[in-house]
Amino acid sequence: MSLLPLTTLGTTAAAQLRRRQLVVISTGMGMAILLFALPQFLSNAYQTKIATETLLYMGLAVSWTLFSGFSGYVSFGHAAFFGLGAYVTGLATQRHDLGLVAALSLSFLLVGAFASAVGLLTLRLRGHYFAIATLGLAEAMKATVDWGHSYTLGTFGFALPIDIVNRAQETKYYVMATFLIVVVAVGIAILWSSYGLRLIAIREDEIAAEALGISPALTKISALGISGAFTGLFGGLFAWTQGFLTPEAVFAPRWSLELVVMSIVGGAGTLVGPLVGGLVFYLLPEVLIENKVILQRRDELYLMMVGIVLIIVMLFAKQGIFGTLQRSRFWPKGFRL
Amino acid sequence: MSDDRAVIDTTGRDDGSLERTTEVLQVAGVAAGYGRIQIVQDVNISVPSARLVAMIGLNGAGKSTVLKAVLGFSRLFAGRITIAGEDVTQLRPHERVARGLGYVPQGRQVFPDLTVVENLRMGGFLLRNGAAESVQEMFELFPRLRERARVVAGALSGGEQQMLAMARALMGKPVVLILDEPTLGLAPALVEQVMEQVLSMRHSGYSILMVEQNATLALKISDYAYIIDGGTSSERHDPALLMDSDEVARKYLGAR
Amino acid sequence: MIYALMASGLNLIFGVLHVLNIAHGEFMFGGAFVSWFMWNELGFHPLLTVPFAAVAMFLVGVVLQVGLIERVMKENIVVSLILLFGVSLAVQGIGIRLFSVNPRVISHYEGSFDIGGVLLAKSRLTVALAAIPVLVLVHLYLKYSKYGIATKATAQNAEIAEACGINVQRVRYVTMGLAGAMAGVAGSLTIIILPFTPQSGFSYGVIAFVVAVVGGLGSFYGSIVAAVLLGVGQNVLAWKTDQLLSDALIYLFLVAALVIRPSGLASLAKAGTR
Numbered sequence: 124m125s126l127l128p129l130t131t132l133g134t135t136a137a138a139q140l141r142r143r144q145l146v147v148i149s150t151g152m153g154m155a156i157l158l159f160a161l162p163q164f165l166s167n168a169y170q171t172k173i174a175t176e177t178l179l180y181m182g183l184a185v186s187w188t189l190f191s192g193f194s195g196y197v198s199f200g201h202a203a204f205f206g207l208g209a210y211v212t213g214l215a216t217q218r219h220d221l222g223l224v225a226a227l228s229l230s231f232l233l234v235g236a237f238a239s240a241v242g243l244l245t246l247r248l249r250g251h252y253f254a255i256a257t258l259g260l261a262e263a264m265k266a267t268v269d270w271g272h273s274y275t276l277g278t279f280g281f282a283l284p285i286d287i288v289n290r291a292q293e294t295k296y297y298v299m300a301t302f303l304i305v306v307v308a309v310g311i312a313i314l315w316s317s318y319g320l321r322l323i324a325i326r327e328d329e330i331a332a333e334a335l336g337i338s339p340a341l342t343k344i345s346a347l348g349i350s351g352a353f354t355g356l357f358g359g360l361f362a363w364t365q366g367f368l369t370p371e372a373v374f375a376p377r378w379s380l381e382l383v384v385m386s387i388v389g390g391a392g393t394l395v396g397p398l399v400g401g402l403v404f405y406l407l408p409e410v411l412i413e414n415k416v417i418l419q420r421r422d423e424l425y426l427m428m429v430g431i432v433l434i435i436v437m438l439f440a441k442q443g444i445f446g447t448l449q450r451s452r453f454w455p456k457g458f459r460l
Numbered sequence: 461m462s463d464d465r466a467v468i469d470t471t472g473r474d475d476g477s478l479e480r481t482t483e484v485l486q487v488a489g490v491a492a493g494y495g496r497i498q499i500v501q502d503v504n505i506s507v508p509s510a511r512l513v514a515m516i517g518l519n520g521a522g523k524s525t526v527l528k529a530v531l532g533f534s535r536l537f538a539g540r541i542t543i544a545g546e547d548v549t550q551l552r553p554h555e556r557v558a559r560g561l562g563y564v565p566q567g568r569q570v571f572p573d574l575t576v577v578e579n580l581r582m583g584g585f586l587l588r589n590g591a592a593e594s595v596q597e598m599f600e601l602f603p604r605l606r607e608r609a610r611v612v613a614g615a616l617s618g619g620e621q622q623m624l625a626m627a628r629a630l631m632g633k634p635v636v637l638i639l640d641e642p643t644l645g646l647a648p649a650l651v652e653q654v655m656e657q658v659l660s661m662r663h664s665g666y667s668i669l670m671v672e673q674n675a676t677l678a679l680k681i682s683d684y685a686y687i688i689d690g691g692t693s694s695e696r697h698d699p700a701l702l703m704d705s706d707e708v709a710r711k712y713l714g715a716r
Numbered sequence: 717m718i719y720a721l722m723a724s725g726l727n728l729i730f731g732v733l734h735v736l737n738i739a740h741g742e743f744m745f746g747g748a749f750v751s752w753f754m755w756n757e758l759g760f761h762p763l764l765t766v767p768f769a770a771v772a773m774f775l776v777g778v779v780l781q782v783g784l785i786e787r788v789m790k791e792n793i794v795v796s797l798i799l800l801f802g803v804s805l806a807v808q809g810i811g812i813r814l815f816s817v818n819p820r821v822i823s824h825y826e827g828s829f830d831i832g833g834v835l836l837a838k839s840r841l842t843v844a845l846a847a848i849p850v851l852v853l854v855h856l857y858l859k860y861s862k863y864g865i866a867t868k869a870t871a872q873n874a875e876i877a878e879a880c881g882i883n884v885q886r887v888r889y890v891t892m893g894l895a896g897a898m899a900g901v902a903g904s905l906t907i908i909i910l911p912f913t914p915q916s917g918f919s920y921g922v923i924a925f926v927v928a929v930v931g932g933l934g935s936f937y938g939s940i941v942a943a944v945l946l947g948v949g950q951n952v953l954a955w956k957t958d959q960l961l962s963d964a965l966i967y968l969f970l971v972a973a974l975v976i977r978p979s980g981l982a983s984l985a986k987a988g989t990r
Contacts, residue, residue: 197794213964254736254797258922258925259925259929262922262923315892367990376922380738380801382800383798383801384798387794387798388798422811423808423809423810423811423812423813424809425809426805426806426808426809427805427806427809427810427813427814429802429805430801430802430803430805430807430808430809430810431802431805431806432802432803432804433798433799434784434799434806436798437788437795437796437799437802438784438787438788438799441788441791441795448855
């Protein structure tokens with residue numbers, strides 16, 4: 124993996140790269156426009172709700188990828204950031220009468236700071252030690268929220284103020300779509316910057332990266348901070364779109380795991396991967412429910428199907444759906460997305 | 461390949477009878493490496509019964525790769541490996557050990573959290589019975605190990621660990637002993653000691669294939685020598701003649 | 717004690733296979749429901765069902781290793797982890813299909829013992845006492861039997877173990893089986909104390925993981941010590957303060973332990989003996 128800045132590439136190579144980046148940006152903009160046009164084609168509020176939640180899942184998976192996908196440090200603790208984000212927005216609106224914008228900004232900033240602090244403490248651990256250290260994080264957060272029930276309103280959760288929650292489903296959809304586009308844009312910016320190259324260098328060989336003068340600690344901690352901030356933001360959006368939250372729901376380990384699964388099955392270490400993963404893991408089951416193949420999300424047939432898909436992907440396409448495509452000969456070599 | 465390398469005429473040099481002894485290990489036309497990368501090719505080596513064969517070569521010439529190919533740890537691209545006449549090319553490492561290989565790895569790799577006795581028991585893992593007697597035999601051979609029998613191997617000194625690694629390999633009553641850099645990283649005084657042990661194993665009738673960076677030492681004690689150069693090695697040399705060769709002296713022994 | 721069975725099994729797996737078994741809780745579910753089925757449908761005494769649960773989960777472990785995990789042994793640790801997460805979900809799905817989401821419990825032991833003013837539920841005491849011999853048995857196996865020592869040897873240096881003539885592939889099969897059996901026992905004992913659903917195993921698995929890490933990944937004994945500390949700590953705290961605070965403190969303690977000593981209790985002990 125080359126760490127040379129673009130300017131030292133041959134002019135043709137640089138021009139080719141520019142051209143490809145332009146294609147990606149224009150395609151992305153086209154898709155963004157489609158995203159905003161989509162509600163016109165949805166027939167009822169339920170479908171819009173499903174679409175909104177799909178975007179949420181995609182946004183979360185992209186947020187996870189910003190750190191774990193690029194740096195190779197797999198986090199199993201993003202439920203902690205997600206839940207914290209949800210609680211910050213929830214409590215800010217419920218207890219402190221803040222408006223939605225202020226509450227979401229608070230989620231973004233506080234969780235970003237919290238994630239950086241977590242990074243400061245845990246990122247000394249390498250590889251799988253880090254993965255497991257994060258596994259306990261969400262449980263610890265949940266226990267803390269349960270314990271501080273006089274402030275957090277305890278195990279049974281609470282509803283957000285009605286005047287904040289009570290918005291048309293379409294509005295929620297547009298807000299979610301906007302933030303999804305923002306996080307994807309941030310992802311692309313990181314991926315194509317020298318900062319992204321530093322992260323990937325750490326993923327490929329941390330010691331070699333350090334020898335090249337990259338500070339792994341600083342790079343990793345800031346990346347976890349950015350990733351955590353967006354995860355917290357989407358947590359806040361979740362609280363807002365749902366209108367109700369409990370510690371059990373937002374700190375569930377399944378959030379952490381599903382993010383990992385979506386991102387890796389979609390395509391590990393890529394930006395398109397989590398988007399594909401979100402579609403497969405959220406939209407597909409909903410379509411199946413519509414068609415009465417399965418009765419509800421997380422019913423037994425769903426669990427079995429997801430389980431078997433995971434097993435098959437890991438046995439036969441370890442790079443995930445998009446990752447496998449990116450490695451194939453149909454994809455420009457060395458062009459990351 | 462220059463001509464001043466002494467190639468042994470394998471018919472009727474010194475007491476003749478030696479040359480008619482069976483070859484216990486044969487490496488024929490082997491190409492090996494890791495993953496997709498091939499490191500050595502066209503390697504031909506044979507180890508006669510009760511002889512010490514040394515393989516010398518520069519760092520990175522592929523000496524260890526050849527040994528790992530013999531054991532079955534590296535990937536074999538071509539060639540055949542036979543132990544006591546039996547083709548083991550398709551067998552997994554532990555099955556080759558069952559056919560009579562004994563391996564003393566590079567860098568004194570013992571099982572650090574097992575005691576000396578437990579390490580020895582692992583060396584004799586395939587023995588159906590008589591493991592306890594074999595342990596006693598090893599204690600006769602390496603008295604120092606008896607004193608430290610209940611100590612975990614990680615707490616031994618470097619020399620003791622090397623002894624243990626050798627004793628562990630001998631526990632399995634091997635037909636051929638494979639030694640990978642037995643003196644690597646040892647203090648000079650210990651180097652001498654280890655070499656004496658190798659020589660005494662040779663005299664008690666073990667067949668040995670040894671890779672050694674210290675070419676001078678290796679040539680001094682071995683019966684035959686192979687030079688691995690450019691990932692290839694085929695010719696069996698007389699160590700004494702190699703020592704006298706200018707080119708060898710320059711390249712492998714350090715010019716003096 | 718339950719966590720000791722779970723976490724030490726996880727550590728065995730990690731030590732020998734370098735695999736993080738996120739599906740470990742599913743062994744527990746398997747064991748729990750083998751026991752429940754034998755008690756409820758066939759009328760066995762609960763403790764008599766434990767060996768059956770162990771054997772069944774041993775076999776499941778071996779099949780899992782041979783059929784799936786062995787195929788991804790050479791890959792990054794994340795691959796096996798996601799694969800096992802898939803197994804976990806699939807098993808939960810099948811479990812719900814077979815047993816529904818209703819919790820089951822073996823309500824065999826009623827009442828409590830009064831020991832010096834402290835009330836101990838009969839069921840809990842029985843379970844703790846039943847778990848100890850299993851742990852001792854595994855300890856004896858690892859300490860004295862040739863295959864047990866070979867398991868440790870493989871964990872320490874698989875290549876050299878193979879060069880000693882040890883069939884490391886078979887060691888891997890047996891290790892997975894053994895860890896599965898231990899988790900199976902954990903499950904069939906837990907269902908005597910607490911209700912169990914096909915999805916309970918997973919949460920136990922997550923906690924066992926944390927315990928295993930605190931004990932020191934790959935260290936069999938560290939995880940037992942950590943599990944006992946956790947169990948005692950949790951109960952004492954819950955008794956002295958309220959349940960909610962104790963849960964929060966335990967997790968904070970675990971996270972703190974990870975941050976301060978990432979390699980776990982085992983390395984602490986090692987540092988002490990040197």
